Amino acid sequence: MQSSNxxxxxxxxxxxxxxxxxxxxxxxxxxxxxxxxxxxxxxxGWANLDGAGLPTPSVPPARGGPGEPGVRARDVYVxxxxxxxxxxxxxxxxxxxxxxxxxxxxWYVGYxxxxxxxxxxxxxxxxxxxxxxxxxxxxxFLTTFLFTWAYARHARLRRDRAxxxxxxxxxxxxxxxxxxxx
Numbered sequence: 001m002q003s004s005n006x007x008x009x010x011x012x013x014x015x016x017x018x019x020x021x022x023x024x025x026x027x028x029x030x031x032x033x034x035x036x037x038x039x040x041x042x043x044x045g046w047a048n049l050d051g052a053g054l055p056t057p058s059v060p061p062a063r064g065g066p067g068e069p070g071v072r073a074r075d076v077y078v079x080x081x082x083x084x085x086x087x088x089x090x091x092x093x094x095x096x097x098x099x100x101x102x103x104x105x106x107w108y109v110g111y112x113x114x115x116x117x118x119x120x121x122x123x124x125x126x127x128x129x130x131x132x133x134x135x136x137x138x139x140x141f142l143t144t145f146l147f148t149w150a151y152a153r154h155a156r157l158r159r160d161r162a163x164x165x166x167x168x169x170x171x172x173x174x175x176x177x178x179x180x181x182x
Contacts, residue, residue, distance in 0.1 A: 073174040080170045089163050096154045104147055111136050 080086055115122050115133055122133035 073177045076173045076177045077170065080166065080173065085162065085166050085169075089159055089166060092158050092162075096151070096158075100147060100151065104143065107143060108140065111140060 114136070122131065122136070124132050126132055126135050
């Protein structure tokens with residue numbers, strides 16, 4: 001019979017021991033591993049250990065040793081940022097977001113100003129008990145969802161592919177700047 005932690009009962013000197021009857025069950029009990037399907041050793045930092053028990057570096061340092069020539073990864077990112085492909089992706093982002101946010105804020109501030117300065121207008125009934133204020137307030141939610149949908153669509157159609165290609169190219173350049181280490 002095994003306990004909940006994966007060790008056979010009676011394998012130690014604790015409260016689960018068999019009161020003086022120490023039997024050998026075929027091997028050392030320290031070799032029993034704990035198998036938890038929800039535990040990720042890589043996230044905990046225990047996955048890749050070198051011979052000294054220290055984690056192996058998965059990413060080489062960005063700065064080379066003394067006397068090593070070559071381009072640093074930081075310089076690659078600065079160069080890519082100044083390049084035309086990056087500027088085009090950022091331009092597409094700005095051309096959508098700046099007018100969209102400005103329009104949305106004007107719509108929101110207009111609603112607040114109308115609600116405070118024209119209460120008679122906002123109290124005018126539209127359909128049954130629904131007045132202009134309630135209709136405009138619900139329209140605020142609708143425009144939020146529409147703006148979110150339009151942003152996601154614009155990103156998918158106009159920016160994502162170019163940004164992903166730029167990302168892969170940048171990573172290749174940075175990897176080359178670090179000496180080809182993967």
